[in-house]
Amino acid sequence: MGYVKYDDRLSVLPGVGEKRASELAALHIFTVGDLLCHFPRAYQDRGQITRLVDAAATEERCAMLLTVGAEPTSAEIRRGMTIARFPAFDESGRITVQFFNNKFVKSIFHVGGIFRFYGKIEKFRGRFVLTSPEYEAVSPGKTLPDYFAVYPLAKGLTQKLMQKLIAGALEMLDPNLPEPICDDYRKRLGLCGRREALFAIHRPGSPQELEKARNYFIFEELYTFALGVLGEKRQRADRSAPVIACEKKVMDGFLSRLPFAPTGAQRRVIGEIAADMRSGRPMNRMICGDVGCGKTVCAAAAAAFAVADGYQCAMMVPTEILARQHFDDLSEMFEGTGVRVSLLVGSLTPAKKKQVQKQIAAGETDLVIGTHALISDNVAFKKCGLVITDEQHRFGLAQRESLAAKSGLDGMLAHVLAMSATPIPRSLALVLYGDMSLSAVDEMPPGRQKVSTFLVDESYRERMEGFISKQAKEGRQTYIVCPSIDDEEDEEDGDGGLVDIFGRPVGGKKLRSAVGYAADLAAAHPGLAVGCLHGRMKAAEKDKVMSDFAEGRLDVLVSTTVIEVGVNVPNATLMIVENAERFGLSGLHQLRGRVGRGKYKSWCILVSDDPGEEAKERLETLCKTNDGFAIAETDLKMRGPGDFIPAELGGRRQSGQLRFRLANLCDNTDMLLAAFSLAGETVGGSSDSENIFQIM
Ligand code: ADP
Numbered sequence: 001m002g003y004v005k006y007d008d009r010l011s012v013l014p015g016v017g018e019k020r021a022s023e024l025a026a027l028h029i030f031t032v033g034d035l036l037c038h039f040p041r042a043y044q045d046r047g048q049i050t051r052l053v054d055a056a057a058t059e060e061r062c063a064m065l066l067t068v069g070a071e072p073t074s075a076e077i078r079r080g081m082t083i084a085r086f087p088a089f090d091e092s093g094r095i096t097v098q099f100f101n102n103k104f105v106k107s108i109f110h111v112g113g114i115f116r117f118y119g120k121i122e123k124f125r126g127r128f129v130l131t132s133p134e135y136e137a138v139s140p141g142k143t144l145p146d147y148f149a150v151y152p153l154a155k156g157l158t159q160k161l162m163q164k165l166i167a168g169a170l171e172m173l174d175p176n177l178p179e180p181i182c183d184d185y186r187k188r189l190g191l192c193g194r195r196e197a198l199f200a201i202h203r204p205g206s207p208q209e210l211e212k213a214r215n216y217f218i219f220e221e222l223y224t225f226a227l228g229v230l231g232e233k234r235q236r237a238d239r240s241a242p243v244i245a246c247e248k249k250v251m252d253g254f255l256s257r258l259p260f261a262p263t264g265a266q267r268r269v270i271g272e273i274a275a276d277m278r279s280g281r282p283m284n285r286m287i288c289g290d291v292g293c294g295k296t297v298c299a300a301a302a303a304a305f306a307v308a309d310g311y312q313c314a315m316m317v318p319t320e321i322l323a324r325q326h327f328d329d330l331s332e333m334f335e336g337t338g339v340r341v342s343l344l345v346g347s348l349t350p351a352k353k354k355q356v357q358k359q360i361a362a363g364e365t366d367l368v369i370g371t372h373a374l375i376s377d378n379v380a381f382k383k384c385g386l387v388i389t390d391e392q393h394r395f396g397l398a399q400r401e402s403l404a405a406k407s408g409l410d411g412m413l414a415h416v417l418a419m420s421a422t423p424i425p426r427s428l429a430l431v432l433y434g435d436m437s438l439s440a441v442d443e444m445p446p447g448r449q450k451v452s453t454f455l456v457d458e459s460y461r462e463r464m465e466g467f468i469s470k471q472a473k474e475g476r477q478t479y480i481v482c483p484s485i486d487d488e489e490d491e492e493d494g495d496g497g498l499v500d501i502f503g504r505p506v507g508g509k510k511l512r513s514a515v516g517y518a519a520d521l522a523a524a525h526p527g528l529a530v531g532c533l534h535g536r537m538k539a540a541e542k543d544k545v546m547s548d549f550a551e552g553r554l555d556v557l558v559s560t561t562v563i564e565v566g567v568n569v570p571n572a573t574l575m576i577v578e579n580a581e582r583f584g585l586s587g588l589h590q591l592r593g594r595v596g597r598g599k600y601k602s603w604c605i606l607v608s609d610d611p612g613e614e615a616k617e618r619l620e621t622l623c624k625t626n627d628g629f630a631i632a633e634t635d636l637k638m639r640g641p642g643d644f645i646p647a648e649l650g651g652r653r654q655s656g657q658l659r660f661r662l663a664n665l666c667d668n669t670d671m672l673l674a675a676f677s678l679a680g681e682t683v684g685g686s687s688d689s690e691n692i693f694q695i696m
């Protein structure tokens with residue numbers, strides 16, 4: 001008998017013809033390796049033998065060691081349906097075993113034969129019966145395995161068949177199976193080899209063996225992933241990019257115009273950026289740091305470097321509100337320097353848009369801030385040396401690439417600088433940004449105050465509204481965030497808030513709506529200037545409301561999460577989040593970061609009526625800590641990675657690309673780091689996993 005190899009087509013296996021192959025294809029099984037990596041979804045423990053009296057008393061399936069008490073008899077109970085039965089016993093009792101339409105019963109079971117049965121005992125007309133159990137003959141000198149694999153199936157396939165196919169493939173498997181992970185590394189990590197792991201995952205001899213096998217495959221999976229990520233990073237790093245001088249006098253000039261002194265962390269990050277941009281290799285760097293740490297300044301410094309050397313710079317942000325805010329801030333930072341800043345967003349008039357596109361193409365503008373409008377077909381840069389993305393999470397690779405393709409650099413790649421708005425756990429940082437270098441702004445500007453955070457229920461509503469009025473009387477402003485837009489709203493198409501903490505759509509309990517709340521609040525407090533902002537408004541309307549709030553003409557802004565990213569109103573001191581249980585912790589932390597940006601004492605009030613134990617525990621984390629990374633870790637543990645993953649990678653509901661088979665980002669962090677470190681050695685060059693280790 002010849003051996004089969006991992007990459008062989010399934011047809012090398014006996015019993016796999018065209019029909020079977022197409023059934024297996026439905027499970028994405030095409031090769032012997034695919035088949036062997038079709039891991040069990042569960043294991044039956046048949047080693048644990050249950051006595052009949054105990055088996056009869058439980059609803060569970062169990063294994064029983066029974067002796068056949070009499071030859072089987074069969075009867076036709078109706079046309080086309082025969083039943084074969086026989087009695088079987090152990091020292092504790094006696095039952096009837098029965099099979100339907102099974103012609104082989106009489107030839108398999110004989111008086112005195114001992115079998116291990118696996119199934120569920122039921123009571124039928126006063127008698128205990130075991131219907132269609134699984135069975136194995138017990139014979140002297142032969143030991144039966146304790147654990148039985150149960151596989152995911154597709155149409156046309158049965159457990160028995162799957163077990164047989166996989167057992168066959170294991171038997172025929174090449175004894176010299178290549179090991180993807182070198183011996184040395186496996187030894188260091190205490191991992192078994194692939195061949196051993198394959199046998200053990202399909203037929204574990206003990207829970208410990210299974211654990212070992214799983215550990216092996218978890219590592220292999222993470223390592224394969226890391227290789228892909230670092231391979232991509234390597235490829236990019238091999239291209240060339242504009243050499244930007246990043247002169248000290250440019251930096252000093254830029255910094256001296258700021259109304260504040262940069263923090264040490266900001267200076268260091270600007271230094272890291274400058275080193276990349278001077279290198280002639282494309283920068284691919286992510287600035288991480290908690291809300292309000294001042295990432296924008298670092299990005300603006302990078303833009304100043306690029307523009308000083310005659311390159312354009314594009315800054316892409318996820319929402320129009322944020323684009324406008326950055327446009328205002330950066331215009332101010334660059335005022336009087338000759339740097340030409342422009343805005344390109346979807347809501348510009350066609351004529352204005354055309355004008356900006358023309359300026360971009362002619363090199364008559366230096367720094368363009370925009371939304372996805374920047375990657376429209378009509379945009380082509382004269383010479384764009386730097387692409388900055390400020391993102392709630394991350395723009396897809398495709399989007400960055402398409403922006404880079406319009407850079408007008410003749411085959412060179414533009415430098416890429418990303419700002420991550422959410423602190424993320426280090427395991428996820430590797431997964432999402434493993435191909436990037438990371439810079440941490442790990443120091444807050446001086447004088448920032450801690451935002452006091454409270455969790456309250458409906459009974460506080462009156463006091464809370466009194467507090468809003470008090471803030472307004474003192475000249476301060478309040479944000480109120482609601483999970484839905486209006487009361488009539490269809491549950492399915494909200495702003496993404498209408499799911500429970502596990503991402504399941506929910507009906508039932510009424511959610512606070514922005515439109516409804518704004519109307520109620522204005523009616524109850526005629527002295528308050530209340531505005532409302534949500535995703536279904538026209539851009540111009542949104543803009544008007546936002547600038548009314550930013551310029552102090554509104555006391556209260558009631559909104560959906562459209563304000564989540566980036567807006568900056570230092571005079572706002574109170575953030576109220578309704579139905580707080582609907583939001584992820586990192587999202588709430590972001591929202592909280594909207595206040596406490598000025599010199600005034602600030603508060604965040606999370607309103608949640610009867611959130612349930614788990615949600616309560618999550619929300620209390622937020623009251624206790626202001627540390628974005630700690631919050632992100634908790635969020636990942638309790639809600640899974642969905643919240644951190646950008647929509648185009650699958651996001652919230654289906655985290656497609658990041659769904660590992662066995663590995664789990666919460667529990668396998670150490671293995672993930674080890675996988676990146678080994679992949680780094682394999683691909684060559686540093687993996688940055690240590691870098692990530694340091695910052696988080
Ligand atoms: P984020 O990192 O959340 O994007 P921003 O860049 O929006 O933070 O900065 C938050 C606020 O802090 C802005 O108003 C900005 O002007 C201010 N800021 C940034 N750096 C400093 C600093 N070194 N000293 C004082 N204020 C600063």
Ligand code: MG
Binds near residue numbers: 295296421566
């Ligand atoms: Mg920001």
